[in-house]
Amino acid sequence: MICCLVAESSTAGTPAVLEAVARACSPRVATYGADAVLFDAGGLGGLFGTPEALALDVQRLAAERDVAVRVAVAVTSTAAWILAHARPGVTVAVHRETDALATLPLAALAMLPEMALAPDAPLRRRRSARARHFRMAPGPDADRSSNVEVRTSKLAIAIIERWGLHTLGELARVPRADLHARLGPIGVRLHQAACGEDATPFVPVEETIRWVERVECEWPIEGLEPLSFVLARICEPLSARLEHADRGAVEVTTRLWLVTRDVHVRTLHLPAPMRDARGLRTLVLLDLESHPPGAGIDVVEVELDVAPGRIVHGSLLARPVPESDQIATLTARLGALMGETRIGAPVLVDTHDERQCAMKRFSPTEPRNPRTSEPRNPGTPEPAGVGALRRFRLPIAARVVVEHHTPVRVMPSARGIPGGAVVACAGPWRSSGYWWALDRSAWDRDEWDVELADGGVYRVARDRTAGGWVIEGAID
Amino acid sequence: MKSTALLRLESLLQEKRFGETVTRSWLPEPGVSAISSGVTVVDRALGGGWRRGEVSELVGARSSGRTSVLLSTLAQATSHGEVVGLVDAVDRFDPVSAAAAGVDLDRVLWVRGPCLTVESARSDRLTEAVHRGLRALDLIVRAGGFAVAALDVADVPSRYLRALPWTTWLRLAHANEGRDTVCLLVGEAPMGKSARGTSIRLDASPQLHQWTGSSPQSRRFAGLEITVSAGTSHPAPRTSHVAHHDLLSRR
Numbered sequence: 001m002i003c004c005l006v007a008e009s010s011t012a013g014t015p016a017v018l019e020a021v022a023r024a025c026s027p028r029v030a031t032y033g034a035d036a037v038l039f040d041a042g043g044l045g046g047l048f049g050t051p052e053a054l055a056l057d058v059q060r061l062a063a064e065r066d067v068a069v070r071v072a073v074a075v076t077s078t079a080a081w082i083l084a085h086a087r088p089g090v091t092v093a094v095h096r097e098t099d100a101l102a103t104l105p106l107a108a109l110a111m112l113p114e115m116a117l118a119p120d121a122p123l124r125r126r127r128s129a130r131a132r133h134f135r136m137a138p139g140p141d142a143d144r145s146s147n148v149e150v151r152t153s154k155l156a157i158a159i160i161e162r163w164g165l166h167t168l169g170e171l172a173r174v175p176r177a178d179l180h181a182r183l184g185p186i187g188v189r190l191h192q193a194a195c196g197e198d199a200t201p202f203v204p205v206e207e208t209i210r211w212v213e214r215v216e217c218e219w220p221i222e223g224l225e226p227l228s229f230v231l232a233r234i235c236e237p238l239s240a241r242l243e244h245a246d247r248g249a250v251e252v253t254t255r256l257w258l259v260t261r262d263v264h265v266r267t268l269h270l271p272a273p274m275r276d277a278r279g280l281r282t283l284v285l286l287d288l289e290s291h292p293p294g295a296g297i298d299v300v301e302v303e304l305d306v307a308p309g310r311i312v313h314g315s316l317l318a319r320p321v322p323e324s325d326q327i328a329t330l331t332a333r334l335g336a337l338m339g340e341t342r343i344g345a346p347v348l349v350d351t352h353d354e355r356q357c358a359m360k361r362f363s364p365t366e367p368r369n370p371r372t373s374e375p376r377n378p379g380t381p382e383p384a385g386v387g388a389l390r391r392f393r394l395p396i397a398a399r400v401v402v403e404h405h406t407p408v409r410v411m412p413s414a415r416g417i418p419g420g421a422v423v424a425c426a427g428p429w430r431s432s433g434y435w436w437a438l439d440r441s442a443w444d445r446d447e448w449d450v451e452l453a454d455g456g457v458y459r460v461a462r463d464r465t466a467g468g469w470v471i472e473g474a475i476d
Numbered sequence: 477m478k479s480t481a482l483l484r485l486e487s488l489l490q491e492k493r494f495g496e497t498v499t500r501s502w503l504p505e506p507g508v509s510a511i512s513s514g515v516t517v518v519d520r521a522l523g524g525g526w527r528r529g530e531v532s533e534l535v536g537a538r539s540s541g542r543t544s545v546l547l548s549t550l551a552q553a554t555s556h557g558e559v560v561g562l563v564d565a566v567d568r569f570d571p572v573s574a575a576a577a578g579v580d581l582d583r584v585l586w587v588r589g590p591c592l593t594v595e596s597a598r599s600d601r602l603t604e605a606v607h608r609g610l611r612a613l614d615l616i617v618r619a620g621g622f623a624v625a626a627l628d629v630a631d632v633p634s635r636y637l638r639a640l641p642w643t644t645w646l647r648l649a650h651a652n653e654g655r656d657t658v659c660l661l662v663g664e665a666p667m668g669k670s671a672r673g674t675s676i677r678l679d680a681s682p683q684l685h686q687w688t689g690s691s692p693q694s695r696r697f698a699g700l701e702i703t704v705s706a707g708t709s710h711p712a713p714r715t716s717h718v719a720h721h722d723l724l725s726r727r
Contacts, residue, residue, distance in 0.1 A: 321559050321583075322621030330619040334587055334612055342588040346571035346581045357571045362585045364559045388543040388573040390631065393591045414596040416633075424687045451687075457539045473570065476543035476630070 001042045001051065001073065001094060002202060003058060004080035007035040008068040008088075017065045024061060025054070028204035030077075032113045036084070038077055040202060055090045074100075078112065079196035082168075085111040097196030102169030106157050109168070109190050114199075156186045168194040211249070211304035213238050220259050220296030224289060227297065231281045234302045239277035242306065248273020251305035254284050256297045264293040271363055272324030273307045279329050286332040290340070321364055331362060352433055353443060355391070355472070387475055389459060395470035400460060407450055410460060412471055420453040428462075449475065511623060511658050514548035521704045522674055526624070526658040531649045533661045536678035542630050545678065546662050547577035550624060553658075554580035558623035561585040561616040565609035565629045566592045566602075585622070587612045594631045606636050610644060617652045617659055625652075626660040634665035649673065679703040 005022060007014045018037040022029040025048075028040035041054055048054035055071040062069040072084035072091040079097035086108040093100035101108075159182075165171050171194040179187035192199055213234040221227050242248060250273050256264040266287050274280060284302065310324075322330070334343045344359035396417065401409035411419040427448030434442040444464045451457045457475040462468070510525030519525050526532050526549065536542045551574075553560050560583060562569060567588045575581060589605045609627055616625040629637060645667065652659045661667060666675050 320621065321557075322619060326619055326621060330615060331585075333615050337608060337612055337615070338587055338589065344586060345584055346569070346574065346586045348571055348575055348581065354570075354572045359586065359588075364583045388547050388577060389570045390543055390568040391570040391573075392593065393567050394593045396593060396596075414593060416594060416596065426687065451539075455537065455539060473568070474538055476539055476541060 001040070001075055002077045002080045003039055003041040003054065003071065003073045004077070004084040005037045005039075005058060005062065006070045006072075006084045008070065010035040014067055017062065017067045018069070021058060021061045021065065021067075021069075023207060025058060027207075028202070029207075030203060030205050032081075036081070036113075038080065038202065040204065041073060051092045051094050052090070055092055059090055074196065076196050076198045077202050078193050078198050081113060082108050082111060082193065082196075098169075098172065101194065101196050102167060102172065104168045106161060106166060106168065106171065109157055109193050110153050112153070112189075112193055114189075153186065153190065156183050156190055159183065160190070209245075211238060211241065211247075211306050212301060214299065214301040216299045217297065220298055221300070222296050224285060224292070227288070227300070228281065228285055230300050231284055231302070232277070234300060235277040235281045235284075238302065238304060239275050239280065242275040242304070242309075245306075246309040247306040248275045248309050249280060249304040250274075250307045252280060252284060253303045253305075254288070255299075255301040255303070256293050257299035257301075258293055258295040259298055260295045262294070264297075266291055270325070271328050271361070273310050274325040274328070275309070276325060279325050282329055283332050286336045289336055324363065327362065327364075352431055389473045390476050391473040392471065395461075395472050398460065398469045398471050400462070400469040407448055407460065410450060410452060410458070410469075410471070417456070417458075417471065418452070418454045423451045423453055425450040430464075432464075447472070509656065511549065512552045513545055514552045515545055517704050518545055518676060521676060526660060527674065528623075528656045528658055529652055529654055530673040531645065531652055531659040531661065532673045533663065533666055533675040534678070535663050535666055535675065537664065538631075540678040542662050542678055543573070543628075544577070545676075546626060546628065546660070547574050547579055549658075549660065550574065550584065550626070551578035551580075553623040554583040556623075557583075559583045559585065559621065560624040561587065561613075561622045561626070563587045563589070563609045563612045563616070563625075563627045565589040565605050565627065566594050566631055568631055569628065585616070587616075594633075599636075602632060602636055603639070606632055606640070610640070610648075613659070614648060614651060617648065617655065617657055620655055620657070622657050624658045624660055626662060628662045629667075630662045630664060632663070634663065634667070637663060637665070637667045640667075677705040679705070 003022075003025070005018050007018060015031065015034050015037075018035070019029060019031055022037045022039040026039040026041060026044060030038045032038065041051070044054060048057055051073045055073050059069055059071050070084045070088055070090075072080045072087065072093070074080040074083060074093045074097050075095060076097060079093060079101060082104065083091045083093055083100055086104050091100065160171060165174065171191060174191065176188060176191045179191050183190075189199055215230050215234055217230065221230065238249075250270050252268040252270065254266045254268075258264055266284075268283055268287055270283070274283075331343050341359075343362065345362040345364075347358040347360050349356040349358050396412050396414045398410055398412040398419070400407045400411070407422050407425055409419070409421050425448050428446035429448075430444075430446050432442075432444035435444065436442075442465075445461045446464060447459060447461045449457060449459055459472045459475060461470055461472050463470075509528045510522070511528065512525040513519050513522065522532075534542050534545055550560050550562065555578065562584055564586060567590065569586060569588075571581060571586075574584070587609075589609055590601065592601060592605060594602065606629060609629065613625055613627040616622055648659060659673075666677075
């Protein structure tokens with residue numbers, strides 16, 4: 001049993017009032033547009049009595065909120081909707097839908113939610129060269145696309161009225177198959193509505209819940225340590241509510257009202273839904289540690305944007321990787337320690353300049369099948385990370401003596417690297433790029449691998465433009 | 477299956493309350509998990525690989541192959557779908573070399589320390605970098621779920637590490653105990669100062685560096701031959717295994 005409320009006149013606050021009235025009666029509510037609400041009235045007999053009493057109570061509840069409404073109660077949503085829109089006051093037609101609808105004019109069908117909310121498309125009709133007028137039935141030479149031409153309810157209702165049908169009762173008596181043959185799916189839908197049948201099941205909409213907790217302090221909070229206790233008081237009930245609703249926070253907004261009447265707002269985007277109170281508190285605190293408020297705090301408010309809880313399916317064959325919330329907490333802690341830009345996963349840059357490197361957010365969430373280790377042939381070399389370079393991000397300037405186009409002696413400017421004669425060397429490997437750029441990103445250089453007398457193997461490079469030498473790293 | 481004599485010896489040591497320190501067999505027991513270093517000779521010295529739940533060391537001089545073995549270890553772990561953490565104390569990690577070594581970069585948590593020229597940096601900045609690196613390593617170890625948590629202080633002079641209180645390493649070993657993480661310290665000299673864990677020392681004398689080709693233009697750095705010594709993480713490692721191994725060059 002469905003009850004439909006339609007506001008007599010719509011104002012800005014009407015949708016909220018209608019929804020509040022509906023939710024006061026039933027938890028299963030569906031809203032349509034700005035002036036209509038449906039709710040499931042099944043099983044409310046114990047509370048309200050008969051359907052007539054329910055309808056009158058609903059009308060009274062709306063009137064108490066200064067909104068005049070039309071109320072209709074029927075077994076189906078479609079019947080309740082049409083009756084509430086077509087008839088003023090209270091209409092109860094439980095198990096009498098066909099009779100109640102029979103006397104209504106065909107124009108009432110234009111009020112159906114899927115019709116009323118559809119864009120009012122212009123009544124364009126693609127006509128064939130031979131047919132210039134509406135036809136009551138497809139002619140012998142009509143192609144199959146003629147059914148598709150009827151796309152709006154207004155056009156379909158106009159066609160039905162041309163057939164001499166004026167009420168829903170008259171339309172309900174027409175065979176449905178014939179309507180489908182002439183008007184297509186929209187004809188079937190109109191026939192269903194005339195009979196008071198639903199095309200789709202009733203789908204309730206969940207109530208919009210604000211996931212917010214707020215604490216007003218008697219004395220201003222100075223420092224993060226006392227704030228952590230307040231945040232614990234806020235995060236624990238939020239976590240319990242999330243657990244109860246099987247939700248997880250994906251965004252945390254912290255608002256701090258300061259004694260200076262400023263509002264310090266911080267928003268954290270979480271990589272995965274979280275509901276652990278300690279984790280949430282730690283993340284908020286770490287964020288505030290790196291972006292502290294400028295004065296004492298009067299009011300603390302934490303608001304969450306939530307998403308459905310995660311279902312994690314572990315593997316029996318691979319070792320578990322850290323959970324997303326664990327990684328979020330860890331990277332936040334590491335970011336507070338080392339700097340947010342110093343944490344992440346390394347990324348190769350698409351360039352021939354091997355000095356370039358980049359980072360991205362560390363999120364190894366994608367499960368990966370472990371590579372099966374194959375027995376290695378003793379004769380083949382191991383695929384170890386060999387000849388690995390330890391790159392000096394700040395290259396060390398050096399003086400290099402060159403004889404016969406080959407470095408023979410390296411004298412670094414830094415005291416930590418003992419210079420000396422070159423025992424062996426290989427090179428040069430020449431590379432250049434960005435020569436077309438106007439800024440200083442262009443490079444043109446020769447690289448050498450040199451082994452010095454102390455046993456260290458280094459990579460040195462000569463800038464062919466400026467002529468200077470640098471030590472770029474050590475091969476280890 | 478342990479021999480009867482070994483079981484009897486362990487039970488005797490446990491009676492003397494030495495059970496926690498010296499009864500651990502040198503070779504990994506069946507069922508004890510280890511991560512291969514990817515280098516046969518190192519694995520052989522380790523008795524199968526780096527043992528999880530322990531703090532191990534990889535030490536040696538510059539150009540002795542420490543970074544190559546570290547990257548090989550990371551490659552082994554990531555190739556099995558595990559994630560690794562690398563605390564790069566003075567920002568010397570080269571992603572190009574790592575990718576060439578087979579490391580799955582998406583599964584590496586790279587924690588970059590300050591960008592310092594260690595060779596000429598002020599001592600207070602180096603000390604701060606080491607302290608931060610240790611705290612970052614501790615956070616990664618305690619977070620759990622990482623196959624390898626490595627601290628790369630290979631370019632930091634050993635005097636900065638010797639200046640750390642000895643309880644630092646004990647605390648780290650305690651934090652990692654019972655976890656599935658290999659805590660790996662990469663440095664110039666032994667630093668663990670703990671009876672637990674394994675210390676691998678790499679030596680690559682200049683005579684063992686291999687170059688091919690006759691002229692500089694055709695020559696290439698072909699690799700280095702390393703000498704592996706394994707022992708406990710004590711400052712004076714007991715050499716238990718010495719072997720030579722070739723590490724081939726990328727170029």
